[in-house]
Amino acid sequence: MSAWDGPSYDAVAMPQTAWGEEIVRRLVSELGGGRHASAAAVLDAGCGSGRVTATLLDGLPDATVVAGDPAESMRQQARVRLAPYGERVRVVDLDLEDDAMLGVNGGRPFDAVLSTGAFHWVRDHRAMYRRLAAVLRPGGALVAQCGGAGSVAEVREILDHLGVEWAHLNHYPSPDETAGWLRAAGFRDAWVWLTPEPVELGGREAAVEYLLAGVLAPYLAARRAAEQREIAEAVADRLAEPRIDFVRLNVLARRT
């Protein structure tokens, strides 16, 4: 199994989709409404299975969107979901950790970048924000949300007890360090803040499926399916409450 399985993630990503809808509303408002906003060129960085991308396309009916993700299975799922939008959207291989992303739109700058649930899977945020600034036009908007400081702390503590490594894959940043990276990358008017977003898991089986397809997927990718399920069950059983305490880091900024 690759780190992310598109169909499995798509089936459980209800919380992520609901959070994403709010981020899309912020982006539409940042673009200021009207015809100009509607016709914007937008990058969805780390688009996953495309659920939030579809909301973005609905919210900006004349916009063109490049939806990028490094996971082939996610891209395949996104292509299926986004097919009704035709030429308004292009699904591409995009890695926020690789300078190759600078050529993502054939060198043409974007009016805005949206990203939901992806940045905490990137380790070098300083370099990532530099790349994002480089693909935006001057004055272009960055509107994003990802896991922030303290997010899924209980799950990570349980993984430590179980001997499952996670730290090499994630960075859950604080608002202060993020604001510093944004300034260093050439963003201005940066707002960065945390919001607690606990998710109730709705029973043990639902919890196991959610953990397997979402939170734990990249940590368990190299293991056999049976072992992945055992670990997800062990995590679900050890949670003090049937709940995951997500903390989201929100980013609103303009390229200088």
Ligand SMILES: C[S@@+](CC[C@H](N)C(=O)[O-])C[C@H]1O[C@@H](n2cnc3c(N)ncnc32)[C@H](O)[C@@H]1O
């Ligand atoms: C939790 S999913 C979020 C997907 C979607 N944006 C959403 O809100 O439903 C995280 C996504 O981040 C992507 N991702 C992980 N590392 C990335 C990187 N270096 N560059 C871009 N995307 C990355 C994963 O492939 C995955 O699709």
